[in-house]
């Protein structure tokens with residue numbers, strides 16, 4: 518597959534930058550869609566975690582300016598491409614980003630799927646999320662088979678990921694070769710100010726409170742490795758949960774704070790306290806004192822308990838996941854190195 522031309526969207530994000538590294542270090546020809554060339558520095562930093570040759574590796578990438586909502590730029594990006602990895606999305610639980618979130622994730626994926634069909638792309642790998650999978654009533658492990666029920670009380674992000682994934686399934690119905698991955702919360706270094714990367718920045722200062730919820734976590738290196746293996750296989754029209762381990766938030770944050778050597782959370786922030794924190798945060802953001810950080814979706818998901826199975830990917834590829842302890846060790850090491858260097 519090395520001589521096939523690959524297009525990556527979202528290459529300047531957490532998943533995309535780690536994916537770019539894995540692809541170019543294998544010698545693949547890669548074109549990456551980019552909105553702002555200054556973002557290449559984020560990718561360079563990620564490459565430097567793994568190689569001293571980051572500048573040469575970055576130079577092998579063909580950067581192409583474009584936006585998944587701009588079909589003209591996408592037409593150009595798709596020229597002579599055989600394989601597409603679609604990682605671009607807005608990852609946010611803040612309702613203030615409502616229109617950008619829905620439009621980018623759903624319409625952007627629709628554009629990618631349509632071009633994949635029109636240009637007869639050999640294979641599309643789409644990064645969905647466990648947010649696009651349903652839940653179980655009885656606490657059983659959630660598998661790929663659980664149907665997402667529209668009537669449930671979903672976050673906008675979850676709605677956007679479900680509808681985006683539906684675009685890919687529509688493409689499969691129309692003959693597109695596609696594979697979908699549904700990662701749980703992705704842990705990885707480099708994006709400390711956004712998305713799941715913020716977990717490491719927040720925990721670095723120590724924590725007082727934990728919430729009772731539980732969910733799945735996966736290392737970004739496992740996400741990219743599974744994406745490449747699935748894309749290079751002859752599997753199509755299937756989705757795969759990518760989840761290393763299920764942990765309570767208390768255990769996860771205790772593990773991260775211990776890795777930093779700072780205070781671990783000791784007090785349970787129950788529903789009442791979480792709601793109070795939400796109202797105070799909303800008030801401060803409404804009067805412009807701070808950016809809203811705690812949203813209703815965050816309150817809800819921090820109290821929810823969901824456990825995901827990873828049997829399908831293990832059985833299909835014989836995949837072995839990096840432990841969450843090791844994911845945390847790796848990300849905390851990179852965080853500390855950056856803080857010392859700055």
Ligand SMILES: NC(=O)c1ccc[n+]([C@@H]2O[C@H](COP(=O)([O-])OP(=O)(O)OC[C@H]3O[C@@H](n4cnc5c(N)ncnc54)[C@H](OP(=O)(O)O)[C@@H]3O)[C@@H](O)[C@H]2O)c1
Pocket residue numbers: 526527528529530531532533550551552553556583584585586604605606607608621625644645646647678699700701702703704708711712713714
């Ligand atoms: N992080 C998680 O815990 C997690 C868990 C499950 C699934 N996922 C899924 O994994 C995928 C990647 O997430 P991530 O964590 O890597 O997100 P991220 O770090 O926020 O990166 C998002 C990427 O999408 C790009 N992008 C956003 N809007 C775009 C547009 N209109 N046109 C072109 N590019 C655009 C961003 O470009 P700029 O650099 O220009 O902003 C960035 O490269 C997403 O589909 C997400 O839903 C993430």
